[in-house]
Amino acid sequence: xxxxxxxxxxxxxxxxxxxxxxxxxxxxxxxxxxxxxxxxxxxxxxxxxxxxxxxxxxxxxxxxxxxxxxxxxxxxxxxxxxxxxxxxxxxxxxxxxxxxxxxxxxxxxxxxxxxxxxxxxxxxxxxxxxxxxxxxxxxxxxxxxxxxxxxxxxxxxxxxxxxxxxxxxxxxxxxxxxxxxxxxxxxxxxxxxxxx
Numbered sequence: 001x002x003x004x005x006x007x008x009x010x011x012x013x014x015x016x017x018x019x020x021x022x023x024x025x026x027x028x029x030x031x032x033x034x035x036x037x038x039x040x041x042x043x044x045x046x047x048x049x050x051x052x053x054x055x056x057x058x059x060x061x062x063x064x065x066x067x068x069x070x071x072x073x074x075x076x077x078x079x080x081x082x083x084x085x086x087x088x089x090x091x092x093x094x095x096x097x098x099x100x101x102x103x104x105x106x107x108x109x110x111x112x113x114x115x116x117x118x119x120x121x122x123x124x125x126x127x128x129x130x131x132x133x134x135x136x137x138x139x140x141x142x143x144x145x146x147x148x149x150x151x152x153x154x155x156x157x158x159x160x161x162x163x164x165x166x167x168x169x170x171x172x173x174x175x176x177x178x179x180x181x182x183x184x185x186x187x188x189x190x191x192x193x194x195x196x
Contacts, residue, residue, distance in 0.1 A: 009065060013182065016175040018058030018074040019134070023171030025051030025081060030141075030164025033157055044085050051081035069123050080113055107149040114142030129192025130174040137167035 025046045032039050055078030062070035087109070090096045121135040144160035147153070177189035 011061070011065065013178060014058040014061035014065070014074075015070055016178045018055045018062070018070065018078075019171045019175030019178075021050045021052075021054035021058065022074075022077050023134075023168045023173075023175060026168030026171065027165050028168075030161045030168060032161070033145075033164060034161025035158050039088070044088065047081040047085040052078050052085070053082075054078070055081065069120070069127070073120055076116065104150065107146045110142050110146045110149065114139060114146060117142060126194060126196055128194055130170070130177065131191075133170045134167065134174055137163065137170055141167050 025043075028046055029043050031037065032043060055074045057078075059071050059074030059076075059078060062074060087106075117135060117138050121132070121139055124131040124135045141160060141164045144156055144163055148157040148160055173189065174191065177191050180188045181191075
């Protein structure tokens with residue numbers, strides 16, 4: 001009989017990187033949505049490199065660990081940030097074909113991401129409360145952004161900005177909690193584990 005050997009996974013936890021890339025970029029974009037500063041290169045650069053590329057790297061690392069949920073989430077949201085920046089830059093550069101009702105098209109883009117996020121939210125019901133807050137508040141954020149784009153309401157956009165700051169901050173908390181808990185070898189910042 002052949003001897004079976006098991007390899008222990010000693011690689012680092014990539015989830016904090018992905019959560020920080022998502023969280024910090026989300027906070028910065030939504031400070032803009034709340035009306036504090038214009039859409040500028042700082043937000044676009046964060047969208048490309050930290051929100052986009054870093055999350056995709058985290059997703060690939062999660063794939064290596066066999067974590068389908070995190071792989072799907074991080075690679076998808078990393079791609080969200082890259083496509084969002086591309087949509088903004090292509091529009092500003094006059095590249096692409098615009099339809100007759102472009103607000104509706106952007107609302108459809110956001111609605112698809114909201115639907116995707118809603119399904120992932122149901123997956124967090126088996127994970128922890130911190131991720132439930134992140135994904136639940138992200139579903140609400142997408143709904144508000146869809147409403148703001150369809151109606152053209154500045155008030156809804158500003159409210160979405162404040163809600164988005166909360167969403168991003170919750171992701172930052174979830175990411176840093178994992179780092180601090182690992183560094184100290186005990187629960188320093190609770191994540192609220194779910195009883196399965």
